[in-house]
């Protein structure tokens with residue numbers, strides 16, 4: 068009962084403290100600059116309390132092994148800065164890969180071995196308010212605890228981001244699944260808090276298609292009801308499947324009659340669909356700013372969006388820390404150039420050999436710098452890799468001090484399409500074991516091949532070797548989707564929304580062909596066709 072009261076009180080306080088857009092922008096500029104100035108102090112405070120003085124911290128085991136105390140870290144930070152110190156820590160074995168963080172593989176360092184659980188990384192200082200799920204279907208379950216204080220801080224970045232792109236007060240529409248994901252409800256709350264409520268919320272998946280637990284359903288209903296009570300109603304989700312992208316295009320072309328610009332916040336592939344629909348229906352959506360997230364903004368997707376006079380702004384988030392980087396208004400050579408929100412997150416890379424693959428990547432390691440982070444991260448990998456650079460921009464983000472840029476961002480342990488992600492362990496088991504058991508052949512007779520079509524949409528081909536002889540292709544496809552949906556049986560799982568969207572987009576197709584070997588001759592369950600220059604180092 069207590070937690071529901073806290074939830075309602077938190078929500079009421081959140082609504083009552085909402086700002087006007089200009090006020091939010093001013094407050095954001097002041098606060099972010101202040102935090103940048105105190106960045107090292109904030110980091111040291113956080114690690115002192117939440118790691119060195121928190122006996123249950125999983126990091127302590129690694130630090131103690133190398134006899135690294137708080138004073139050592141402090142002197143490194145004061146001498147060489149946060150990032151250099153994080154690299155030193157990484158070199159000493161103080162980091163967790165994504166598999167170690169999820170408890171999928173044991174942590175093995177010189178002289179020590181243990182297994183983590185995700186809950187170990189929860190921020191002990193955070194009051195629980197409501198839980199949302201990340202875009203990934205994690206079998207271990209990725210419940211992210213978020214409170215309204217956290218949202219209050221997060222929305223300040225939105226004010227800067229919208230303002231940078233000249234749309235602080237422009238009409239906004241969201242196109243995200245209603246359940247169980249974070250982006251839909253979170254962005255609705257955040258935009259409302261900075262005085263620019265989303266006018267419409269379209270959901271790719273109908274509520275009736277999903278099994279959702281009552282707590283989550285009622286939590287969401289309550290958010291709407293209390294906003295209504297305060298005379299500040301939020302847009303209710305309306306069903307618009309991936310094949311209804313024209314609804315978004317119609318909304319944009321309509322509001323653009325009266326406004327110079329408008330914002331659609333959605334997955335990168337969904338944005339491409341809106342642009343295709345607009346072109347087909349001869350709707351003018353020139354001036355639309357697509358804030359895109361959930362999957363890489365590839366050069367092809369960006370071109371497709373720009374071909375109708377719209378712009379694509381990458382928004383990069385990780386479920387464990389929310390949105391941590393976004394694109395500015397300047398022209399860059401990479402399609403997904405983002406400024407890291409450096410006051411909350413520090414980022415370094417390390418060379419990581421990818422399982423089920425023959426590549427080594429520059430994997431990102433994330434570190435949280437502020438108390439409101441739902442998870443406390445110190446050099447933790449999230450399955451993403453890419454480039455890091457610094458400086459070279461004169462935009463508003465840079466003036467705040469956000470001078471670290473990231474680009475070429477890709478995932479190595481996930482299968483992402485239409486903004487929905489499946490973790491490799493789920494589909495690898497299906498490809499290597501379940502399908503051969505059901506339809507014959509061996510583990511190397513099936514393979515998923517990912518490629519981007521000429522419109523920038525991801526296609527997955529499920530190769531079935533001709534060696535197997537005749538099979539009912541429809542049945543194989545159906546079986547694959549059923550198994551994928553079942554990969555996580557929780558009613559809150561993203562797998563439900565995910566498979567629903569993949570069916571709508573006909574993303575997976577069967578092809579009778581021999582699986583493709585890698586350069587070194589191996590047949591892997593998953594193969595990526597390189598259509599664009601990829602930031603990979605083959606070994």
Ligand SMILES: [Zn+2]
Nearest residue numbers: 395397460462
């Ligand atoms: Zn910039």
